[in-house]
Amino acid sequence: MDYGGTGEGSGGSGRGGHHDKKKRYHRHTALQIQILESTFKECPHPDEKTRMQLSRELDLAPRQIKFWFQNRRTQMKAHHERADNCALRVENDKIRCENIVIREALKNLVCPTCGGGPPIGEDCYFDEQKLRFENAQLKEELDRVSSIAAKYIGRPVLQLPPVQPFHMSTLDLSMASYASSRMPMMHGGPSLDLDLVTGSAVGSSSSNINLDHSMFQNPMVPLSDMDKSLMAGIATSAMEEFIRLVQNNEPLWLKTPKDAVETLNLESYKRVFPDRCDSFKNPNVRTEASRVSGVVTMNSLKLVDMFVDSIKWSELFPSIVSRARTIEVLSSGSLDSQSGYLQLMFEELQLLSPLVPTRQLYLLRFVQEIKQGLWAIVDVSYDLPQYNPYSHPRFKVRRLPSGCLIQDMPNGYSKVTWVEHMEVEDVTPINRLYRDFIYTGLAFGAKRWLACLQRACERTASLMTTSHDLGGVIPSSQGKRSMMKLSQRMMTNLCSSINPSNGHQWTSISGMSEFEVRAILYKSTDPGQPNGSVLSASTTIWLPISPQNVFDFFRDSRTRPQWDVLSNQNPVQEVANIAIGTHPGNCISVLRAYTPSQNNMLILQESSTDASGSLVAYCPVDLPAINIAMNGEDPSYIPLLPSGFIITTDGHHEMATKGGPSTATSDPTSDQATTSTGSLVTIIFQIQTNSLPSAKISQESLTTVNNLITNTVHQIKGSINASSTTT
Incomplete structure (x- = not known):
């Protein structure tokens, strides 16, 4: 940096006839600047004794030392003025915007009860007085900032262009x-x-x-x-x-x-x-x-x-x-x-x-x-x-x-x-x-x-793995991707059927069985679903075993005949398996039920479990449709109407651990407090009811789906009780 141009040349002369020549400036060395800067930090206004000492130490004329300190002080003052100017402008803009927002809030104040003008009451009066007081303070602050800033920019800040409140930093x-x-x-x-x-x-x-x-x-x-x-x-x-x-x-x-x-x-x-x-x-x-x-x-x-x-x-x-x-x-x-x-x-x-x-x-x-x-x-x-x-x-x-x-x-x-x-x-x-x-x-x-x-x-990460088939049934990665896409659509369909859109409401049909069954009729938006209405029926039961044991019971193909009324208690064989996670229960399966009347029908099933609960979804799919997906073709238009199970803990053990009021015994409605661990199982069945989108729930459909759920619940409870007795 060049501080302290003296106009005297390198030798300090420059008098007489040399005034018409261009002035030469002395460029200080890095060491000289370093010593001058360190001295400036300690004493920006050195006395004559200090300047003489620096002159001898740095081999510079006393006048050069004096001019260097003068220029350095001028530069620091300008730097501080620019910084103060920026800070004041920001503060001023903020105050202006807050002032605008407060005025707009008072102008648009609406009574939340009647929708009329500003509500009349003691609270409203004090709130308005508080806003007026704050607004007056803001105006005083604005005037103060404007007068201070005017010294640096040569005009009042109020003459600056208006700043819209939504254009500034949200901070x-x-x-x-x-x-x-x-x-x-x-x-x-x-x-x-x-x-x-x-x-x-x-x-x-x-x-x-x-x-x-x-x-x-x-x-x-x-x-x-x-x-x-x-x-x-x-x-x-x-x-x-x-x-x-x-x-x-x-x-x-x-x-x-x-x-x-x-x-x-x-x-x-x-x-x-x-x-x-x-x-x-x-x-x-x-x-x-x-x-x-x-x-x-x-x-x-x-x-x-x-x-x-x-x-x-x-x-x-x-x-x-x-x-x-x-x-x-x-x-x-x-x-x-x-x-x-x-x-x-x-x-x-x-x-x-x-x-x-x-x-x-x-x-x-x-x-x-x-x-x-x-x-x-x-x-x-x-x-x-x-x-x-x-x-x-x-x-x-x-x-x-x-x-x-x-x-x-x-x-x-x-x-x-x-x-x-x-x-x-x-x-x-x-x-x-x-x-x-x-x-x-x-x-x-x-x-x-x-x-x-x-x-x-x-x-998602399982798409990158190569371990995907059982017996070489799925020949390519495209086939695996297509099967996963089909199964994902099945899972999404099942989850969305619990609370379908357009304001549909559940209808209780609990009078038809000893436990509460609810039904809902909705229009499916699935692109593979045929036109018409879908009847979804559901019930939730409590089982006195852990959620993991319930999940293993439903996903195991060997125990499927014990609860699947559609298989007519015939054995089921897994013909393909795709892992979709590190847990062995997270997988997509293709199952074949040995039923003489439906040799061309397969079952697509996805099971998934994590720390929050488990889900098993399944759907009958015919053999040509499965072949389309396994060959890597687009499965978007394969019709799906899934049913399934949602399994969670009943929360009794966690409530007892936290010291809360647990209500768990063999009957979850009891008021006795224990810490037994049980499972909540929601059973969902879906059937196609009518090709007319405006169709209503018929008594025949309600009876059919109620019988289906009732028989399934009885078989589940019978199998669980038999397994518990054996154990």
Whole structure:
């Protein structure tokens, strides 16, 4: 750097007739600059004695030393003025935007009860006075900042072009509780950069609407710019809370003695997040909050891509997500990645039983790349009363900041930490069979989400393996892929039949048997399904054996004649097997039943199990259709009408471990408290009833499906009891 041009040349002369010549400047050496800089840090205004000492030490004229310090002070002053100017402009823009938002909120204030103008009452009066007081403070602050900034830019800041509130960084929106808090360090590493949706990313991104309008009773109402700003602020706040939930351990999270699942310590949560205390004032609201970590066989980029696509999201979790739709994309993220992606979406969550109502949620989903190979995805509820035809009268549910932290591992796998946090208000009692299973948080908790994700990723990874056939029946990898695609469609069909779309309701036909059987008639949307209506009937029973034993009983071809009424107790042979996971029970099978009347009929079956439960789906398929799939051809139009079993723990043991009220004995409706472990088994049968889409449930169809379920239940219980007696 060149400081202290003296105009004296290298020898310090430069007087007299040399004024008409171009001045020569002295370039200091690196050592001279280093010594001058170190002296400047200690004393920016050296006295004459110090300048003389530097002159002798550096072999420079005293005047050069003086000029160098003058120039250095001028440069530092200019640097500080530029920095102060930028900071003041940002602060001023923030205050202006907050002022605009407050004025708009007062202007559009609507009474939530009657829909009229600003409500009149004591609370409203004080709220309005508070807003007016804050607005006056903002104006005073704005004037102060404007006067200070005017010294640096030569004009009042108020003359700057207006800044729209939805064009600024969401970190500057003080719309949520934790938007201004500073993020802690992650495991001793660098602090997390949460400048999530900046610049014009939210305001200028094109609205990408992808809706099934049959989901809504009212037409879509466009989101205003202020709505988008509020959503961005809420998403940012949710991301910060989620990161803190991931980072903190005890006492915020308490480990359960049985497994690696952690539950939220509500007292500690209230201290860490005091602004959430309003949620605990309603005694009827219960909290479901859990955290779990595990490894999945997929890298972070593929996972993020599946999470932001509502269709892929539904396919990834068919047993949990019955429906998902993207309402609007508020920010599409950065150009080279999904970081900063923000969307408003509708999601319906299910437990695979008609006895448990679905949970419908409007969510903001926010994606952020914390650093390379580390992604955070957070969901948080966002109330949209005008789009809420699915509000269930039996409960109210709200998802607090939840989601997953995905970290790449060297082998192409990912470590996933899942946090699930919900508040649920049950208006009517939960069905007695599922009471403990739901109260323990197993039904919709983090353990179930992660287990389903691991199973889905294992299934995808199995496409790359070569061990796929039994006896050389499936000749190629294309045949394996086609068979897996066919079986996946069968599984999805079975899961969607529990809670079909378009508002269908279950009809109880329990009077026809000693246990409750429910039926529903719906129009199948499966492309391979013939036109007409499908009757789906279901019941849930309790069995006094572990879920693993029940799963082994159903998937074993040797025990199939004991419960499959369609096989007429004839032996069944497995002719092909495709492994779709590390567990031996995760597989696709092709079975042949030795029935003289149906030599051309095979059974396609898929069984899958994980830490959250098990599922066995099966469907009769004729031999030519199986050959199409095995030869690698497109199986999309092969008709499927699957039936199956969903198996979960009853939750009694987990409830007793947590010290809660268990209701388990040989009869799950008993009030005696024990810790016996049993299983809940949901049995589903589907039959084609009529080629007319508008057909209604006939008594003949109800009798047929009821007899089918009743006989199956009797055979299952008889076989289980006989096996238990033998053991």
